[in-house]
Amino acid sequence: MARKLQEINAGSMADIAFLLLIFFLVTTTMDVDTGLVRKLPPPPPPNQEKTPPIKERNVFIVLINSKDQLLVEGEPMDIHQLREKAKEFIKNPYDKPNLPEKKIIKVPYFGNYPVSKGVISLQNDRGTSYKRYIEVQNELVAAYNELRDELAMQKFGKHYSELDKDKQAAIKKIYPQRISEAEPKNVGGK
Amino acid sequence: MSRFKKNKDEGTPAISTASLPDIIFMLLFFFMVTTVMREVELKIVVKLPKATELQKLEKKSLVSYIYIGKPLKKYQKVFGTEPRIQLNDAFADVKDIQPFILKEREARNEKEVPLMTTSLKVDEDVKMGIVTDVKQELRKVNALKINYSARKRDKNW
Numbered sequence: 602m603a604r605k606l607q608e609i610n611a612g613s614m615a616d617i618a619f620l621l622l623i624f625f626l627v628t629t630t631m632d633v634d635t636g637l638v639r640k641l642p643p644p645p646p647p648n649q650e651k652t653p654p655i656k657e658r659n660v661f662i663v664l665i666n667s668k669d670q671l672l673v674e675g676e677p678m679d680i681h682q683l684r685e686k687a688k689e690f691i692k693n694p695y696d697k698p699n700l701p702e703k704k705i706i707k708v709p710y711f712g713n714y715p716v717s718k719g720v721i722s723l724q725n726d727r728g729t730s731y732k733r734y735i736e737v738q739n740e741l742v743a744a745y746n747e748l749r750d751e752l753a754m755q756k757f758g759k760h761y762s763e764l765d766k767d768k769q770a771a772i773k774k775i776y777p778q779r780i781s782e783a784e785p786k787n788v789g790g791k
Numbered sequence: 792m793s794r795f796k797k798n799k800d801e802g803t804p805a806i807s808t809a810s811l812p813d814i815i816f817m818l819l820f821f822f823m824v825t826t827v828m829r830e831v832e833l834k835i836v837v838k839l840p841k842a843t844e845l846q847k848l849e850k851k852s853l854v855s856y857i858y859i860g861k862p863l864k865k866y867q868k869v870f871g872t873e874p875r876i877q878l879n880d881a882f883a884d885v886k887d888i889q890p891f892i893l894k895e896r897e898a899r900n901e902k903e904v905p906l907m908t909t910s911l912k913v914d915e916d917v918k919m920g921i922v923t924d925v926k927q928e929l930r931k932v933n934a935l936k937i938n939y940s941a942r943k944r945d946k947n948w
Contacts, residue, residue, distance in 0.1 A: 611812065618815040625822035634848040634910060636940040644930045727920030731913050732840045734922075735939055739842040746844055784923075 637738055642781065659701045661690045661721045665737060667728025680736055687744035691719050691776065710756070710771045717776075724783040738780075745778050752776065835860035835877050840915040841944035848938055853907045855895040857888070859921060860914035874917045876925065885921075888928040912940040 663683070664672040671678045673686060693700035701719035708714045721741055725734055746761070749772050753761040757768060764772070837860045848854055858877040862870040866882075876883045878891045896904050909929055913922055929937065 614812040615815055618812055618819055622815055622819045625826050629822055629826040635845040636938040637842055638846045638938050641930050641935040725919050729919040731917045732915035734919055735840040735842055739844055742844040
């Protein structure tokens with residue numbers, strides 16, 4: 602007996618699909634994780650001799666106290682000026698004697714290029730707020746990024762982010778990100 | 792005259808909804824593919840600080856998260872209002888961080904271990920003391936790649 606196949610009613614399919622859709626809509630998190638990428642210094646070897654002191658002109662000291670105030674190179678400073686100051690320190694455009702020394706290094710694309718020996722030293726108190734700490738970190742990273750971008754513009758006529766890997770590496774060699782974090786003090790208390 | 796009468800009677804035909812499930816399914820698949828399940832239930836308040844020089848975190852599977860912040864209201868009776876560390880779903884102490892990182896490492900391929908990143912999701916009102924302790928612990932287990940989680944803000948202040 603050939604019977605005509607009965608069609609399955611697909612009317613509720615939409616409802617089921619809606620239900621699933623709503624479930625995924627609710628559980629979904631679309632945000633991408635962003636942040637400041639940093640590298641911690643490796644743990645000191647147990648019987649390390651004292652590291653040779655770095656010349657004072659080569660260090661850019663940033664201190665943050667427990668009241669979130671900044672002391673940069675011995676003088677109080679507003680955070681808005683920090684970026685410019687850091688840029689001037691890293692670049693040392695006029696070879697001032699109180700700003701870092703430079704060492705001639707061979708860099709691809711650039712040939713022999715004087716690279717600054719400057720190190721930024723950041724020290725905070727245990728009472729410093731995380732917000733201020735991130736702001737300062739952000740300014741210091743921004744200083745490096747701006748310098749790299751300027752150099753990329755000058756040499757290749759493109760933004761740093763648009764360059765290919767080799768060229769980025771060359772620029773990174775000229776402006777290596779050297780931010781060192783000293784162990785924090787505990788002056789302000791908890 | 793009667794030739795035209797036929798059309799008048801019918802009225803507008805009902806719109807076919809047969810393709811509705813297809814459209815919904817399409818949306819469904821889109822969300823299924825893009826979705827990332829919320830892996831932890833936050834027991835603390837984390838309001839991320841803002842920054843401009845952000846980088847995206849790549850390879851989510853290689854990221855371990857450490858949350859620091861004040862406990863939520865309903866946990867404050869037990870845990871107080873001082874900032875606490877949360878690892879996965881539970882409150883933790885500074886000393887729990889080393890085993891946590893080691894466990895995270897074990898779960899990954901050996902080749903991937905150097906690429907692992909620790910993302911610090913810290914509330915902006917937290918003091919640096921606890922953050923520093925966490926950082927020191929991370930240094931001890933050689934988990935040196937870290938990421939200070941932050942939100943985007945405008946370039947000018």
